Amino acid sequence: MRGGWVESGPLDDESRIDRAAAGRVVLRLSRMLRPQRRAIMRAVFLLIIQTAALLASPLVVRYAVDAGLVGKSGRAINIAAVMYLVLAVASALLGRSVIWAVSRIGEDFLRSLRARVFRHLINLDLGFFEREKTGRLVARMTSDIDALQELVSQGLVMFVQNALIFVGTLVVMSLLSWQLTLCTIVVVPPVIFASLWFRKRSNTAYLEVRDRVGTNLSTLQEGLEGVRVVQAFGREGGFIERFEATNEAQYDANIATVKIATRYFPFVEFIGVVGLAVVVGAGSYFADRNILEVGTVLAFVLYLNNLFEPIQQLSQLYNTVQSAAAALNKLFGLLDTPNSVPEKPGAIDLPEVGVLKVSGVTFAYGGGPPDTDGVSHPRGPTVLSDVSITVAAGERVALVGPTGAGKSTLAKLMARFYDPIDGDVSFGGVSLRDATRKSLRERIAVVPQEGFLFAGTVRDNIRVGSP
Ligand SMILES: Nc1ncnc2c1ncn2[C@@H]1O[C@H](COP(=O)(O)OP(=O)(O)OP(=O)(O)O)[C@@H](O)[C@H]1O
Ligand SMILES: [Mg+2]
Incomplete structure (x- = not known):
């Protein structure tokens, strides 16, 4: 279920979190998830099996080529075809179960988190509610929980799965042929660096876009709201000029994001072609010298994509994961707010009547x-x-x-x-x-x-x- 391109919003300073805080969040999260241990283990197990099924398909192709085409065995080809079909159906079914299992864990967690935060808030002292504006507390409950929701509903499965696929592919490749693996992985560092660069630059650029869209909208709004004054004093020209400037700024910001994308995507595509050339070139060399079978080279061609996609997707998911961690950190902060009029340990009941x-x-x-x-x-x-x-x-x-x-x-x-x-x-x-x-x-x-x-x-x- 590695589907499509993940669009996550840009990461502003509010949704950043440093390493130490992230560590604390993860630790506390794992403690909170302890009751769900069995469900989590089940989900991880399903994910591993599904990834294994995904990684097995190129091996079937390899068998079909080596035993079937090169070895001229019709039976081998039939076996391979059936296995391929079985693997495809199994991955599809497993994919369903994985999404189901992970989403259930995530939704359960969110439900109990919302309940916990509300239970904590409603019991806090009035002094707290004078410091905190109700609107901000509601925002905590909506935007922060939304950030977590986004991760739970789309990011989490992809995140874990891509990591598994990447590592699994490297393992299978080196088991098949360490020589060809060494040749193939030269293309990995450029993709990693390019993806890191892209994430950083596009984040800055998208923040800028968000900013300028906001400015442009406020010019628009102000001009229209104050239209009576604007027309009464014949200031239409001035406002048109102002709008043109902010409009231009929005255009520039958008163009800047396009520029970044035009550098990244073709580059990654190019590296993909280079990788293919390396695999085919080095593969034929090894096959010529009988170090490898042709089928193995073909399997490598198929595995190449498994190296590229996860890197790109993981770098995209980074923002979603960061925002979720920051949101969780803020929610934990709320949960940690002490009550300044607490009930003492060993508190006693007040008498029925008294002075x-x-x-x-x-x-x-x-x-x-x-x-x-x-x-x-x-x-x-x-x-x-x-x-x-x-x-x-x-x-x-x-x-x-x-x-x-x-x-x-x-x-x-x-x-x-x-x-x-x-x-x-x-x-x-x-x-x-x-x-x-x-x-x-x-x-x-x-x-x-x-x-x-x-x-x-x-x-x-x-x-x-x-x-
Ligand atoms: N939540 C609050 N935070 C800060 N200051 C407050 C708060 N509530 C009241 N005050 C201040 O405390 C003082 C006493 O307010 P209080 O509401 O107790 O007066 P009151 O005698 O009940 O007046 P009223 O007759 O208008 O109800 C006032 O100066 C008020 O501005
Ligand atoms: Mg009063």
Whole structure:
């Protein structure tokens, strides 16, 4: 199933990841995939068999030529034809199973990753959600998971398979004839270098294209949105000029990518022809001296493609793999965000009833760790300073004060949405910091100032606390 050309988007700095981080990601990934060990082993096994079937076909051709054509045996040709057919059908069937097996593993993993991230996020402290914009968190869940999805749904099988084919081909070739193998692999380094060059240059070029398309679009949008002003002041000419400039820049960027492609593809094609010439030339030389059979030379011709395609495809897949690793790294970062109002180990349940006591509490917003983009959020001004208040069981207290006095903040501290910087809040003599989360939410409820309606009926919304 080595199909077609893999189009992966260009790699920007955001989706790059260094070697050390990549190592950590892989390690953690393998730990997360441990429960799927059996399925993975099965998939790898299928992949190996499928690759073996693929690598066997040229051997059948070799047999047909040597035993059938050269040895003049009709029976050998018939056997070879049947074997070839069997191998073709087997590879097709195995290919199906491989895609099926790998996709199942990948999709299972993504499903549990999405669940884990959401479970983690929804339990995090409010301070976290003040640092992180909801939009960015949603982006994490969509674009980062998409990057992984891309790898899982198309890249992964091809990546492993191409690597297997490349290595397998080299092994089979050297078993057939190490002399001819040595002659053949001289064409490999140029293809590797050319592919590395192409990946690097085309990546830069495609980033540039993306940039310039963006600029061009914003010129277009601005001109059209502001068309009343533009026409009122007779500025059409100026805008046309501006658009021509950005349009030209987009053209240049596209042409630059074409230039890179026109150097790479014909070069690889040329090396392919050189490789063919080498195999046929050296092969006939060896065959002439009875070092090799003709069939072996033909098998080498067929194997040549197995050396070229994987290099090209692997270099293309590099971007997909890199983006996926970077995305996984960011998602792991989210999963590692600690809760700043955690439940203590050995936390106890709050008593059923008791006195709610706020003693000497001081509080300021902010001051947590940097957000996921690395932007730090310094501690803001002090909102509450040495506040004490006691509410007895059954007592009703109203706090009255000007806007911004800190009433809502005090309520949030009483419910332990935040921990105070100084002082303590306790219920029935137990500090909220020592309480279990469950008992805390059961004893102390907050009705926020800003209502929020969840999807569903009015009834569902009223019963949100005890569904
Ligand atoms: N999430 C937040 N991040 C940073 N500062 C905040 C946050 N919420 C409130 N503040 C600040 O803390 C102070 C107290 O706000 P708070 O909401 O507790 O006031 P309030 O007494 O409830 O006011 P209102 O009567 O308008 O509801 C204000 O200066 C406000 O700007
Ligand atoms: Mg308020």
